[in-house]
Amino acid sequence: QEYTALKLKVLEWAPQATEALKGKIPEDASVYLCPATLRPETMYGQVCCFVGPSLSYGIFKASEKEYFVITERAARNMAYQGIFEKEGVPEKAADIKGSDLIGTLVNAPLSFHPKVRVLPMESVLATKGTGVVTSVPSDSPDDYAMVTELAKKADFYGIKKEWAELEIHPIIQTPTSDLLAPYLVKKLKIASPKDAKQLLEAKELAYKEGFYQGVMKVGKFKGEKVEVAKPKVRDQLIKSGEAFAYSEPENKVSSRSG
Ligand code: ZZB
Numbered sequence: 001q002e003y004t005a006l007k008l009k010v011l012e013w014a015p016q017a018t019e020a021l022k023g024k025i026p027e028d029a030s031v032y033l034c035p036a037t038l039r040p041e042t043m044y045g046q047v048c049c050f051v052g053p054s055l056s057y058g059i060f061k062a063s064e065k066e067y068f069v070i071t072e073r074a075a076r077n078m079a080y081q082g083i084f085e086k087e088g089v090p091e092k093a094a095d096i097k098g099s100d101l102i103g104t105l106v107n108a109p110l111s112f113h114p115k116v117r118v119l120p121m122e123s124v125l126a127t128k129g130t131g132v133v134t135s136v137p138s139d140s141p142d143d144y145a146m147v148t149e150l151a152k153k154a155d156f157y158g159i160k161k162e163w164a165e166l167e168i169h170p171i172i173q174t175p176t177s178d179l180l181a182p183y184l185v186k187k188l189k190i191a192s193p194k195d196a197k198q199l200l201e202a203k204e205l206a207y208k209e210g211f212y213q214g215v216m217k218v219g220k221f222k223g224e225k226v227e228v229a230k231p232k233v234r235d236q237l238i239k240s241g242e243a244f245a246y247s248e249p250e251n252k253v254s255s256r257s258g
Contacts, residue, residue, distance in 0.1 A: 003036035003129055004234050005246040006109060008049055010069075014103035014118070017096060021059070024094040031059060031067045033106055033118065036074075036129030036246055039210075040234040041226055042136040044218050045171040046111040047147060048163065050133040051098040052124035057131060060084070061091040069101070071131035077248050098124075098131075102159065108134065109242035110219070110233075117163040121146050123193060130246070137181055138171050139210055141202035144181040145193045172214040172226060180206050180214075 010031045013021065025031060033049055051057065060068050060075045063085040070078070075090035084090060104118040116135075123142070124133055137144035150157055150164035170178035177183040184190075184202040193199070214226035220236065221229035237243035 001038075001248055001250055003038060003246045003248070004040040004237065004243050005034045005036050005130060006040075006043065006134055006237065006243045007032040007034060007068075007241070008106040008108055008116075008134065010104060010106055011115060012105040014101060016100040016102075017104055020096050020100050021094050025059060025067055026065075029065050029067055031069060033069045033101075033104075033132050034074075034130050034246075035132040035134035037134060039136065039139065039230075040237060040243070041216065041221075041230045042139045042171055042210075043108070043110040043134070043233065043237070044112060045136040045138040045169055046108040046116060046134050047113055047137055047143075047166040047168065048116045048119045048135045049106055049108070050119055050121035050124055050135055050143075050146065051101050052122065052126065052131060053097075053099040053102065053120040054122075055098045055124065055126050055131055057096050057098060057101070058090075058092045059094040059096060061086075061093055067093060069096070069132065071126055073126065074130040074246070074248075078246060081246065083244055083246065103163070109237060109240075112169050112218075113166045116166065117159070119147075119150055119159060119163060120157055121193070123196075129248070136171070137168050138179050139181050139206060141181045141184050141190065141199055141206055142193070144168075144185050145190055145195070145199060148185075149193050170217050171219075172210055173217050174209045174214045176209065178217055180210060 079090045108116045135143040154161035188198045
């Protein structure tokens with residue numbers, strides 16, 4: 001699986017994270033949350049960044065001045081892909097629980113919303129990607145269901161309601177909609193992130209329609225087919241230093257059927 005790993009720079013740590021990281025990271029270093037995505041062309045629509053609240057993350061040294069927040073598993077894979085300055089064994093500066101990252105403010109490259117919050121999502125898998133997921137509710141049914149849930153039950157999740165209420169801009173036009181994920185969530189009568197079966201169906205439909213029939217509605221490649229624009233947006237992000245290529249071997253737990 002060939003992912004694009006985005007670099008979401010930490011602008012302001014949540015109070016719990018500040019506490020947990022005291023003295024562990026050089027003052028002048030930049031720290032990034034690095035979500036792995038298969039949809040770089042949707043990055044204009046990022047509204048938040050998800051972590052699994054009960055997952056364990058590490059803060060790994062990528063170079064003298066750059067640190068990445070990812071799972072230990074992802075760091076081990078990255079260490080063999082020329083992503084870190086030092087090859088082989090990843091250097092961990094600190095450990096942190098997902099729940100301590102909630103509320104952290106990060107910069108989201110290309111997004112209409114350059115500053116977004118880190119929010120909780122129970123269904124984030126430790127066994128896939130980097131364990132960090134960037135949220136695009138316009139084009140990902142899982143993300144739309146989750147931000148809707150978070151806004152509805154902000155207190156329960158221990159977040160500020162407005163963190164989950166950023167405007168959802170249309171990014172891709174398809175024959176059925178320019179907000180495909182919200183459209184599918186309604187059509188399949190998905191009521192919450194717990195409707196896993198319907199969400200899986202919605203995701204497969206969104207992938208197919210978005211890729212084969214989608215046209216970019218925004219950004220540098222506006223008017224181009226998604227198929228054509230996808231690698232161009234990816235290259236642009238990588239060239240600007242806002243993302244890097246990350247691949248991992250297919251495994252049975254995480255592979256997609258469709
Ligand atoms: C942004 C995005 C925008 C994504 C979209 C999808 C869509 P898949 O499809 O299941 O094989 N993801 C990445 N890592 C994890 C994880 N550890 N746990 C849970 N979800 C994860 O996996 C690829 C997608 O699943 C990734 O691409 C990421 O969300 C999420 F408009 O990034 B994506 C129709 C989907 N649209």
